Amino acid sequence: MAQQKIRMGMVGGGKNAFIGAVHRIAANIDGQIEFCCGALSSNPETAKTSGESLFLPEARSYGSYKEMFEAESALPDDVRMHFVSIVTPNFAHFEPAMMALDHGFHVLIDKPMTLTLEEAKKLEAKVQETGLILCLTHTYSGYPMVKQARQMVKEGKFGKIRKVCVEYPQGWLSLPSEKDGNQQAAWRTDPAKSGISGCMGDIGTHAAQLAEYISGLKITKLCADLNIVVDGRALDDDGNVLLKFDNGANGILMASQIAAGEENALTIKVYGEKGGLEWHQEEPNTLRVKWLDAPMQVYRTGHDYLSSFAKHNTRTPSGHPEGYLEAFANIYRNFASTLAAGLNGTTPTPEMLDFPNATDGVRGMAFIENVVASGKSTEKWYDFKL
């Protein structure tokens, strides 16, 4: 029998949604996933129109996710969607995710996983209970050179890691654009939709995940200075955090959305006993590898000398730059390959299984709660609690 594509439904992502479009591109790129149904908006009319413009069959462009899960559950095995992609704002992650799992659908969800740590733990428990798979799109861990960095640290190339510096400056919230009709700004600065943190929840979580992913270490203490720089905001739009890791290494995490003139300048530097590495998201195919007594090396995507993890997540030869959408697509592809292996009764490779999951989602929510608590504390060090 012919292989089947993996079939995806989508919750959210209708007209004017930024991240929904990104998810669809990521799902499309490799031709392995079929976007077969959706509940694209909480407004049923918008949902329908969006479905049409996205070529969804009319019958499978649903008015609500509840309707979608029920209707899809009733479809035959070879038609029914395999997983749902949830691309709504943070406050609308938990309920559809739980319901999807209850209906037997795998789940892919944008970060942060939920609105609260409590929700995240419930979701993780549900995932374990059902045996279904949850994938979290921490995009930046999908880049091949990030995977190369992680592997080199893991193999001990740099000796013991001593210091991790991650910074994520953006400038797009430098003005109070949430008051000028910018929808992306509006929900991200609204506690009801974003949760207890603005900047740290939106991008600080990415920075923390990247730091732990590459270094293989866990944050154990933090000392946070969270700031509301633009007057009138309810949530932090900027923050600086000192870190301690479980092997004794120290670190800094900076995240800001008022760094005027910056685009999306996520950068990480990791230093070990024997050398260090440096990676810039805006120049993602380059990994600078520094040594104590030898010239810096510039590792580049697409070369034979890279690890299997880097190679597995690359589509083109060196010098043909892949970017953000391909990094995103790597997460989709690995997730879908893992699902396909499940369907085919084969064992997914370690490279396929390398995508963020529910446990990472819990850790991300814990980061948010800890960093906010530390920000309020007058004590220097705050113990990271899960």
Next chain:
Amino acid sequence: MAQQKIRMGMVGGGKNAFIGAVHRIAANIDGQIEFCCGALSSNPETAKTSGESLFLPEARSYGSYKEMFEAESALPDDVRMHFVSIVTPNFAHFEPAMMALDHGFHVLIDKPMTLTLEEAKKLEAKVQETGLILCLTHTYSGYPMVKQARQMVKEGKFGKIRKVCVEYPQGWLSLPSEKDGNQQAAWRTDPAKSGISGCMGDIGTHAAQLAEYISGLKITKLCADLNIVVDGRALDDDGNVLLKFDNGANGILMASQIAAGEENALTIKVYGEKGGLEWHQEEPNTLRVKWLDAPMQVYRTGHDYLSSFAKHNTRTPSGHPEGYLEAFANIYRNFASTLAAGLNGTTPTPEMLDFPNATDGVRGMAFIENVVASGKSTEKWYDFKL
């Protein structure tokens, strides 16, 4: 009635083909094109297997392009493919393209358009005769910052253009890898499959097209030094060319596949009376704009200050790097949008129509014939003949 996706068939691009996979990704990304059928290999068995692994319906995975054109012609309007994508080596472009046009299918074709200038002219005539559309994938003109560069020159920001320097060094043919089973190397160094030029046909044409596309000028004279650097080759693997343009500007074009250690380092610098610009394919979202009496400006993809052409060819906000595959996809998307406009009876915008066509294909083949002729001449300047 619901909008339809544009349906694509493919000739070539089966197992182990590099550029076929790139074409499919480019077609997939935006979810606007359906890959519905193919004749994926000249070997019918490989064609079938490839079709299966790419999720083609068995009935539409054809054993030959002739079979495909005939069978698809017989299908109903709302099922039949709209266009064929031809991704075979150069020698196998002309015949399927002509046949596709004769059967009423639009054509997308990899560059260089044909094996000879004569074929190119016949193909252009056939396009004009049929009124169908032919799109040529000069990938690099699909980058948003290349389009920005072209617009800025067009608007006269730099005054009269005085000098154009384009270089395209690659290192992947530094060793005689065509003798070691490298299939990509094998056909590109074989005159029967590539035509009268190796390096200049493969990448020199890209460089020449980019120079003319950005500057808005036409090459009128050239002085070529074509070299066979690796012993035993039949075709040039390196070359340096002096240029004159139709407004009196001078230029240099360098293309090499023996530039050891280089990846795909296509770079262009254009100088006018008032300033200049610089673009590097390996850092594609950055356009350096230089002025006589003011600081250099760094234009970046995704900003509001860019031209409509740059914006139209971008999917993500600034700082979320798009790359080679998106540039490729821009050509597919513009072509498909133009076809969709035709189907819907609307007029395509100038931004949609901005993709290379049959006339560009003829010019590319003329470049190859002229540069080879100049390379053999002992005269300094050779007039560019169409």
Next chain:
Amino acid sequence: MAQQKIRMGMVGGGKNAFIGAVHRIAANIDGQIEFCCGALSSNPETAKTSGESLFLPEARSYGSYKEMFEAESALPDDVRMHFVSIVTPNFAHFEPAMMALDHGFHVLIDKPMTLTLEEAKKLEAKVQETGLILCLTHTYSGYPMVKQARQMVKEGKFGKIRKVCVEYPQGWLSLPSEKDGNQQAAWRTDPAKSGISGCMGDIGTHAAQLAEYISGLKITKLCADLNIVVDGRALDDDGNVLLKFDNGANGILMASQIAAGEENALTIKVYGEKGGLEWHQEEPNTLRVKWLDAPMQVYRTGHDYLSSFAKHNTRTPSGHPEGYLEAFANIYRNFASTLAAGLNGTTPTPEMLDFPNATDGVRGMAFIENVVASGKSTEKWYDFKL
């Protein structure tokens, strides 16, 4: 009467001293200063030999600084040195500086100014009492693009400053090289010679001075995490510090000498309401200027569009890179020009007067004492005390 060169004596800087050689080059470059005498080592024999190899007249190559100050005082006006340059390790700054002032000599001194804050205050008081001039070589504020940055902030180009991030990673103390005969490492890791801090005293002070110099702000609170990373050291070799400034801006200061693979990567980013700037010491002739809604601009040394302060501190046209030694020389030149103005009875320009002085030296020592105190505190924020 012919103009005279400004005459310099030197304390320290004999054989094998790194920074002494740098000071001499800085004094030599512009041909305005004559190196006329010295007490080049605390070892009289080494002092003599060093003097000889540096072309000092035998009679003015002294065995001790006490001897030098006394002998020089007795020389005629047109022969006697004008100022003394003190280039010994930190612990040996205070005494010769006080003695020089007491003998009527101006003083130039390497940073940090003294061993303790108390000494620094005494020295500042003596400077005020004598009316003589003390210059402190915070090298990095001598770079033309640092001066340009300061002027742009001062002119309000970026609006109110919101955030200042400065980092100064070096890797040269990654190994315990003080145990392997590295003299530079030996004194810098020795509290008796360096004072209460290692890394923060040696390079953290540079970073703090740069942050305040460019932003025009003053640090008011800090939260320090100082680390001894290499086992067996008595002083910090690494640290991360959160900052608050007097206008409410926040900041981060990182300094490390165990950042394996780094050279001397002092970097600063400043963000205001309307834009920001970025400067890297290792690429010193470039100043990146970022805007909310316009392309980044790259300001470069040597251009007409720069401020008078940047131009005054540059010797060559744009594109002829000046570096660390010229930045150092700018401090010498401005100091010497100020002295020359004094001798000639003219008024020094603001550009000449732009060099670090005793008050900056006190502030640097206060930074060291505050950052060490904060590092020991369990409170998050520590008030900066002078």
Next chain:
Amino acid sequence: MAQQKIRMGMVGGGKNAFIGAVHRIAANIDGQIEFCCGALSSNPETAKTSGESLFLPEARSYGSYKEMFEAESALPDDVRMHFVSIVTPNFAHFEPAMMALDHGFHVLIDKPMTLTLEEAKKLEAKVQETGLILCLTHTYSGYPMVKQARQMVKEGKFGKIRKVCVEYPQGWLSLPSEKDGNQQAAWRTDPAKSGISGCMGDIGTHAAQLAEYISGLKITKLCADLNIVVDGRALDDDGNVLLKFDNGANGILMASQIAAGEENALTIKVYGEKGGLEWHQEEPNTLRVKWLDAPMQVYRTGHDYLSSFAKHNTRTPSGHPEGYLEAFANIYRNFASTLAAGLNGTTPTPEMLDFPNATDGVRGMAFIENVVASGKSTEKWYDFKL
């Protein structure tokens, strides 16, 4: 007996002269050379005033170089200048140089060595005849990373060299500024002062020297396209040249002074069988070293892993950028060390002897004559004649 400084006289370089000031800085930096006398202008009054402002003793600030050579010849051995530095425009090199040699003085001279090839040959003959030393300031060969590049090629790290691409774009002559009182522009565009070539003589010679110096190869054929881009000029202000080298390698040399927006962007790329290198004058402490099958390495000034030639020409540790003035000073220092060795009866090391000499000067003048001849020829290839 105490060591003496090497004593320098100067011809030209009075008020408003650009390159004279550079030469004096280069001579001053290392404190090894004493600027003791000069004939600083052809106008005796300007000569006197300039001498005064540069602290020359009144008696040794001469009204003409003839006067200087005669007067200095009459001074005692331990006072008389050792060498003369000639920093006048091209047309005024030959006569003072010959006269200096005839009076027994060593000569340092700015490039190009003379106005014509014929003069250059006479000067070379005179150097050989007198046994004196002539040093030519091809500045760019004084950079440590250029020396590193040369050594790596020499040691065969890249195998046989196949291709050399050198470009030298400047923008400062984009406008006809010679008509607006720009003195630098005025003499460089005047055949009577510059010779038969403008751009190629001024900067093309640097590019050619750099290409031969690093590659160790000699140009054997060239094909030149020389252009007068700005209307009304008598000499080339732009040019593109194809090259052949004596081992069969090919190359390109581009030099332009109408590349609007460029500063002094001399860049070279060399490709061999096993890898290649890339160096940019505006980022001089970085040497990119590329390999067929391994990550690019970034060699940086100041490291232990460098060759003795690179180390010998560096004053500071890695990360403390040295620049144009230090490269210039390296030539002075090596020349002066060679002279000092002569005075002391010791043998100069190969590192000291590594500065351009009269033979290089003849080759540079031959380059100018050949490139101009080729530019006028309708034949493609022109044999390089000495």
